[in-house]
Amino acid sequence: MKFLCFHGATTNSEHFKKVIYHLRRNLELDGTATFYFLEALFEAEPTPDIEYECPAPNLRWFDYDHLDLSKGVKHFAEMATFNGMTSPEDGVRRAWGRYGKGVGSSAELMLDYVRNIIEDEGPFHGVIGASEGGSAAATVLFDQLGLARKHGQPCPIQCGIFFVSTPPMTEDGEGCLLCDDxxxxxxxxxxxxxSEKDLLCWMAKALQNVCQEDGKTIILHEGGHTIPHTEKLMADVAEFVRRVKQGSTQETPLIVHNAAQG
Structure with missing residues (x-):
């Protein structure tokens, strides 16, 4: 299987390679999977509280007019967490109303860029995304599934892996695709x-809610808005990939990692 990989906001592909090292090693050793790492298009200010020190370039998948992450993910999470949220989708709409202006054209540019990569370097059999990169990956996934339906062909992409991710964009980049509308x-x-301790976990849940139940795996950890990179957790993600490859994904497991497990 060949995976198309989308790094998180204000980082880059080399950073993402390090973060998912144990997943890559697990799946590459026996030839289960290979990985193609994309570089986002838009420059951004470094984020001070990302998991690892991340040298330039600092890049983003979407170009927001009113969203500055230079004060840190924790600062943004505190600003974007709303009292009285009735659902994850309600939280996303409120956040979009505050921060989502000006995204449209950059979402279209991102889709065109990735479509060209898929045409030149594909086929790809899975996508992997982190945080904002998860939103980009899910947006591309909806696009590719739609194109496959339009042409009456099966979609080569067989699965999606989303680390602390946010929901997909609509095609015009003017909103997020949410399960209740x-x-x-x-x-x-x-x-x-x-993680339930992530101040932005409602974003991850909104993404989760637009995915079918069959074959859905949820892995919870005890960190915040981070990507755990322990061998044990990444082995569980690798097991998901192997189930997909074997065609045995009908179960819907919940896997919980506590601090002792890693």
């Missing part, structure tokens, strides 16, 4: 890795 779903197996 759009009946479209990601209709392939997905794996969602996040």
């Amino acid at each position: 759009d009946d479209r779903r990601i209709t392939i197996p997905t794996c969602h890795i996040y």
Whole structure:
């Protein structure tokens, strides 16, 4: 299987390679998977509280007019966490109303860029995204599933893996695709890795809610808005990939990692 990989906001592909090292090693050793790492298009200010020190370039998938992460993810999470949220989708709408202006054209540019990569370097059999990169990956996934349906062909992409990710954009980049106002779903197996302690976990849940139940795996950890890179957790993600490759993903497991497990 060949995976198309989308790094998180204000980082880059080399950073993401390090973060998912144990996943890559697990799947590459026996030839289960290979990985193609994309570089986002838009420059950004460094974020001071990302998991590892991340040398330049600092890049983003979407170019927001009113969203500055230079004060840190924790600062943004505190600003974007709303009292009285009735659902994850309600939280996303409120955040979009505050921060989502000016995204449209950059979302279209991102899609065109990735479509060209898929045409030149594909086929790809899975996507992996982190945080904002998860939103980009899910947006691309909806796009590719739609193109496959339009042409009456199966979509080569068989699964999606989302680390502490945010929901997909609509095609025009003017909003997020949410389960309570759009009946479209990601209709392939997905794996969602996040923490209930993440101040932005409602974003991950909104993404989770637009994915079909069959074949969905949820892996919870005890960190915040981070990607755990322990061998044990990444082995569980690798097991999801192997189930997809073997076609045995009908179960919907919940896997919980505590601090002792890693």
